[in-house]
Structure formats: structure tokens, C-alpha cells
Amino acid sequence: MSKDVRVTLEDVITHFEDLEDPRSSINQRHPLVSVVVIAVMGVLAGASGPTGIAEWARMKKDLLLGTLELPNGIPAKDVFRRVLAALRPDAFQSCFVSWLESLRQAACEEGAVSQPVFAVDGKTNRRSHDRKRGLGALHAVSLWASELGLSLGQVASEEKTNEITAIPELLRLVDLQGAIITIDAMGTQKAIAKQIVEGGADYVLAVKGNQESLETAIADTFLAETEDDFASGKVRKHETTETAHGRTTTRTYYQMPAPRSLVDSAAWAGLRTIGMVIAVCLRDGKETVEIRRYISSLGMGVQRFARAVRGHWGVENSCHWILDVVYREDDSRIRDQRARENFAWLDRFTLSLLKQHPSKDSIAMKRRSCGWSNDFLMxxxxxxxx
Known part of the structure; x- marks a missing residue:
């Protein structure tokens, strides 16, 4: 991270100074800012709930008393539980906006990424339901910048089917200017495409059964081009082959200008190109083929289109898999509606911080190192x- 965007611990504390304290002033023994900063540090070090945060804080008493305002000592687990259950998730998340923006700028500069890919995708915390209270499992829709290793925003919904209403709210939380926004088929909606374009970004939207006529039209358009072996010269092609985990996958990306005759083409804001990806996977002598189709506001440039598609798929390995395996998010039994959403955000934000650290160690090892070493944590x- 370049020197001009680095933060100090004092800067970290500053991010939370305007956070409204939801607690009663009676018997308020611990400053809200200190409680929140300890929570961030505890999750970095491997804590997965209020009890873990409090136990870590107790073991790091000397560090915390020397760096934070704690006039009444280390808070107990009930303090962390009450605070994270009382804080409004939108207000809590808004405290991280300027911090994330500095991380985003630094990551773009270091990686020389001029047009980052922001993948919008949802994930369900499977054990966070509470049947007795009629509370469904938390489904959080987040915006993940795979190339930068940053989670830039999150909006919760109780069911995956609610993503259509959650996505516009999520996009309003983030500065989209200059990015490529990728979304699965459920989010392929005309209003969402318009919002992205008005936000100064481009989109690559998957098209499936929810847009059946559009999907058929794209399929027929590319089929017509293949029948004469792309003689029109409109189609661009890019192919990659990867071998990993016992399988070889060849992906062929196709891109061409969106024809004016395409179904509802005028209704999709900024629509310029259509795309198709054919993935052929060979494993144990068996071959499977998967075809995906897209609409996009990107101009022609098939390798850029391929980067956007791959960036979206990367969210599973670079974010969701880590949250499940390293953070064990699926095992979380936090049932309070606000607390579980705030913890989900802490997981994503601390994962972003860990990914920014230049060490080549795994995320799991970095988290352990945060627990073992005060210097590494800082x-x-x-x-x-x-």
C-alpha cells in the first residue's frame, strides 16, 4: 500500500467516531469506538462471535489498554453481543466507506487496474436461521472486487429470491465510477442496467431462463454466425485452457456487437455487445459442456469481456470459499438479526484487510499470525x- 493512503491506528479509530451509540447512557462503561475496534481486531485474529472476541481481548489486555481508551478495563462478551446486536447494519457499514476507498485506490495503483471488475453475488449463512422465531437464514448480497481482494459493500436479505430488490440498494452504497459490474442472471434487470450506466460503470450481465426470449435471441445470433464460420467478421474469439484439481477446462469466449434486432435491445441502457462462453471440462475421461450468454455495455474487446466473466466466477474461490472454510461462516449460530449481519460484514471487511497484506501466506495463516503477533496484527x- 502506498504511503499516501496508509492509515494509522488513530485513523482507524476516527472512522467510528461519528457512529451513533445505540446503548442507554446508564451504566455505559466502555466507549463505543473502543468496543468496535476490538471487534474488528478480534475477528482479524480468528474470533467468530462475541465470546471469541472477548476471550481474545482478555488475552491481549496489555496491547488493548495501551492503544485504546478503556477506562474500565476489557469489555465482557455481553458488551460485544449487545453492541453488535444494537448497531444498525447500514450505519455500521457506512463507517468503513472512506477506509475502503483508500484501500481501493491503493490496490488499483499497485495492480495497475484501470477498470476493476466488481462482482455482485449472494451467499447464504446456512445455520443462521431460527425456526422458533420464524427467522430465515441470512442471505447477504455483496460486491466483491476479485482483482483487488476487497469487499466494498453488503446488503442482507432473508432469501435468495430477494436479490432483485437488494442489488439496487447495494449499488447505491458503492462508487461505481469506472468499474465493470458483473451480475448473475437473477440481477439481469433493465432498471439495474440503467442504474449501473448512470453510475458511470459498465455491466456484464448473465442471461438465462429469467430472460428466455433474450437468451434465445443471443443463442440464435451466435448460431447464425457459426454456420458461415464467422465470415461476417463481427465475432471476436478468445480461448483459455486450465488444468487444476484433476480436470482440464477449455473456455472459449465469443463477443460481437449487439444487433439492433435483438429482443428489447433499446430497453437495455447502454447495451453495446453480446457475449457467449463455452466451457468444456474433461475429468476422468468424461466431458461436460456448459454454455453461458451475456449482454454488456462494454465495447468490443473480447479479452476484456473474458476478464470480466472470469472475475465474476472468481468470487467463489477468492471470497465465498474462504468465508466457508477459513471463517467457518456456514457454522455460525448467531441468530440475532442485526448481529449476524454485522458479523457477516466484519468477516468480509477483515478478509479484505488480510488480502491487502503482502505476505504470501494463506488467509488462514495470516489470521493465525494476527492472533499470535501484535506486530503482524497492527x-x-x-x-x-x-
């Missing part, structure tokens, strides 16, 4: 690693 928290 490097991750403040972005001061060299």
Missing part, C-alpha cells in the same frame, strides 16, 4: 506492512 489493521 500491520494488517493499519496497512503499514512493507
Amino acid at each position: 500491520e494488517v489493521l493499519t496497512g503499514t506492512a512493507t
